[in-house]
Amino acid sequence: MLKFKDLNAFYGTSHIIHDLNLEIREGEVFCIMGRNGVGKTTLLRSLLGIGVQTKGAIEFEGADISGDLTYQRARRGIGYVPQGREIVPGLSVLDNILLGCNARADGQTSVPPLVWTLFPFLKDHLHRRGTNLSGGQQQQLAIARALATDPSILVLDEPTEGIQPNIVEHIEEAIVSLNRDHGLTIILVEQKIRFARTAAHRFAILEKGQIAAAGDTADLSNELIHKHMGL
């Protein structure tokens, strides 16, 4: 479904991702792991075409999208939940979700029912400012906004980082359900080993912008985690 081929990524002269090759298969949850600063977010930003220069190919459903603008990648079906959520200040909850609808290729402007199924509480807050929600609710709103683009792949960057514990469980359940019950392919940057093991089918651990280890989640041993993540 998605292939990174000899991907290199740069911020100006800083070379962050080095000759990375990786394939994400349709229907799986793929977890990207690694210590702070190894390039996990940069890899996601390369996929979305946000603020990073790349060399090499990014093939999505057979087409090289590495020259596409971000909105074109969204229209192709790549949904993104960025680190820090990036809820638009000043916009209501509903308008934040509608931003996602506007990115759809099919011109549909209605919110997919799945959004309300997964996060029914949002209906009670539609006209509040998105940034007035709690951190955990904002994260759910960010996932809702990405789902409103009707993605075929959902990309989440540390979705439960800094979220209050009672909401973490809801978010984790929603992510698992999106894959298990709705067949969505998911790329997850995740530092929490427990959730990575629960949710992911396969994983890759990055070190210095390269893949240091990869495989089925069943092979994600404590030794590998200790060696490459220092945990």
Ligand SMILES: Nc1ncnc2c1ncn2[C@@H]1O[C@H](COP(=O)(O)OP(=O)(O)OP(=O)(O)O)[C@@H](O)[C@H]1O
């Ligand atoms: N906009 C930027 N300009 C220059 N360098 C950057 C920029 N964003 C990130 N970097 C650098 O790129 C490297 C990789 O950062 P990145 O955020 O991709 O790592 P990460 O693995 O996602 O880390 P974390 O777990 O802390 O989010 C780091 O050295 C970081 O300082």
